[in-house]
Amino acid sequence: MIMYGGEIEKAGGPANHMSNGEGVVLKKGPWTAAEDEILYVYVRENGEGNWNAVQKNTGLARCGKSCRLRWANHLRPNLRKGSFTGDEERLIIQLHAQLGNKWARMAAQLPGRTDNEIKNYWNTRLKRLQRQGLPLYPPDIIPNHQLHPHPHHHQQNHHHHQQHQHQQMYFQPQSSQPNTPSSSPLPSPTAINANPSSSFTFHSTNASTAYLLHPLSPHTPTTPQTPSQVSSTPPPPPLSSPLSSPRNNQYPTLPLFTFPSSQINNNNNNTNFTFPRPPPLLQPPSSLLAKRYNNSNTPLNCINRVSTAPFSPVSRDSYTSFLTLPYSSPTAQTATYHNTNNNYSSFSLNPSPSSYPTTTSSPSFLHSQYTPNYSSTSFHNNPVYTMKQEFPSNQIPQIGVFNNVNNFTDNEKQKNTNLHRRSISCNLLEDVLEEAEALAGGDGDRPSKRRQLTASPPNHHNNNNNDNDNFFSVSFEQYDSSENIYSLQDLKPKEEESLQMNTMQDDIAKLLDWGSDSGEISNGQSSVLTDDNLVLDVHQLNSLFPADSTAAETRTNDEQNNNDKINCSWDNLHGVS
């Protein structure tokens, strides 16, 4: 096997290397373009997971952890690079106030962002504010630990003595409960939401913030509700079937940050409001996706794994397929909402090429003008690279490149199409399972750490929008801004949904058998836990974060015809790709 070590000789001395225990010298330090290409191609072929096998199968002189990190932070599709937007920053602050240094969980709320990015951002911000003597949080955000001090509760990883120390050291101006350096100032997420039916309470010192989070309530009010009303009357449990999907129309999307303060009732300056735990996010039966591979050095191809499962879970083909298949007009898959200015914004429920930021730099091998030679010798000899070996920070694969790399046959495309059809119908079952677990009093509310939030993006690459596809067609075009009501159209009739339920009885039974199982899947995003007690509806986040505006700049005319609106792809949604 040819070992590719990048620029070992050039880049590093002995300190830049380590052994994998089998005499293979593994490289450390910055990744080169060639290494990226190897990793990218490998993941494309084999899916995520089993990272240690990358080195074994490709000769890439990188440890599994390094490969995983590189993929998650730089190579995976739909990464959103560049500076945080104001909305993102605001959300980060809010999330940090609620979650503390739970970067991965915060990243789950910021489509396309990685935990590392958020962590870096926060640490930088922390440092700056400390230096300037400014408070960490704006006056309208009170950190959760000040509202729900659990001085005796230690976080799960309390061994991290440094955790939150900065905040403890600094952010004390309003705290009546001193935090000792050894105790986490933040309530445990588990403690917050130990009860499946418990609600998450967010406290805000003004109505503005409350309003921002109002849409998080899945119980869309039929009449305008002031934050105080929301606070005083905890929403009742859903009257409809508890077997609900966050993707269905029960929980329409409202923009979180687009409401001008003038429209907000400012009478209540100290608002507490409560919203119930959101419906479970979609995830396949975890046992289907147990990321344990066979003992051979060759990891199971994800597609093969999928094909043997009763349902089609999500795998890497969830993105590769939509990346490689022709993009079709999202006619029935575009959800449009009015904001309060009566402007239209929209996002597409199906991933579209135009949803990819394209003006940020990308690994050169991902660009169409670069035709890599995939022979290992070319990797080794590296004769074709003329670009700087190390990428800049913003590296985003482009759709066109994937098309270049993926020469899927028509049969393969059809296979992917079918897989996604099944994925779509499977997602409802997964929700059913989740809810059933919760109703059964199991610990479905607290999925194991390894159970990752995943669902397949509805792959509308064919133009035959059959019922399965329409299942995810949600249009918010009847939002009445004057009453803050979202009416829904283009929805699948309840009866049809019920029929689907009935026809899936047997499968549900199977699923229930798997309920206690635990596993993990790869979602093509950075790690995302599913036991969020503050999981924002991904639709809401989609409304929050329209695709990188730069994407629109490079769209082709045809694409613009199809997507004359801002698009966010499913793959931008953490855990839903």
Added chain:
DNA sequence: AAATCCCCCAACCGCAGACAT
């Protein structure tokens, strides 16, 4: 112009949980 500071960010490390054997 050089030194220093600061910001940004990629990547590493250690640890713990989940799972397989």
Added chain:
DNA sequence: CATGTCTGCGGTTGGGGGATT
């Protein structure tokens, strides 16, 4: 049940580069 492996998370480090002194 013990042990080993894999993975994910959070904390930390160190280099590059721009701004400032």
